[in-house]
Amino acid sequence: EALLEKSEALFTEWQQFDSIGGALEHQHTQNFIAALIQKIKSLSLDKKDLNSVLNDLDKRLIQADPKRLQKEMQNVKSSINELKSELTQLQNNLSFFSNSSAENPLFKNVEKQIEKSQKKLDQSQAEYxxxxxxxxxxxxxxxKDESPELDADSSEENQD
Structure with missing residues (x-):
């Protein structure tokens, strides 16, 4: 919890620097984010806490940059499509083993790959x-932020 607050404070402080605009600012922000994530990963946290902190930080960063959210969604959607294609291919490969024993090492390997792909697909879908x-x-x-402005405008018109 304290780590999350500290990382949010650092990010807020970073955002308060003067804007230099354009690609250079975007690149510096990406470098800052990468350094912050690397620092968090270097801490000795258990996997659950680490993922929680990284997810919360990612959520904060995405809220600060709508383009990042759109890009992230596109990447995850692309990953889902690739995993679905891979899963279909593996299932097709499995059909070639219809006459083979379940003890066949190739059969077992394809089954393991299907399980891994399905797990990755489930994770990607949850992320999406x-x-x-x-x-x-x-x-x-x-x-919500726009609604009070609209309400204020309409109430001013009614008073005239």
Whole structure:
């Protein structure tokens, strides 16, 4: 928890620097993020805590950069499509073993690959759902932020 607060404070401080604009600023921000993530990974945290901190940091970074969210969603969607294709290919390969014994090493290898691919696919789909929920949350927040402005405008018009 303290680590997350510290990393958020560092990121907030980073964002307060004067903007230099363009690709150079984007590159510096990416380098900062990479260094921050590397530093967090170097700490001796158990896997669950590390993933939690990295996910929370990633969520914060994505909220700060909508383009990053869109890019992340595209990457995950692409990964899902590749994994589905790989899984289909492996299942087709498995059909060639219909007359073979389950003890066949090649058969076992293909089954293991199918299990791994399915696990990766499930993880990628969960990540895509998480990103989509985050996107929806951001959009709802943006709508809320715009609503008071609209209400204020309409109440001013009614007073005239």
């Amino acid at each position: 759902i998480r990103l989509k929920q985050l996107k929806n949350k951001i959009e709802r927040q943006d709508e």
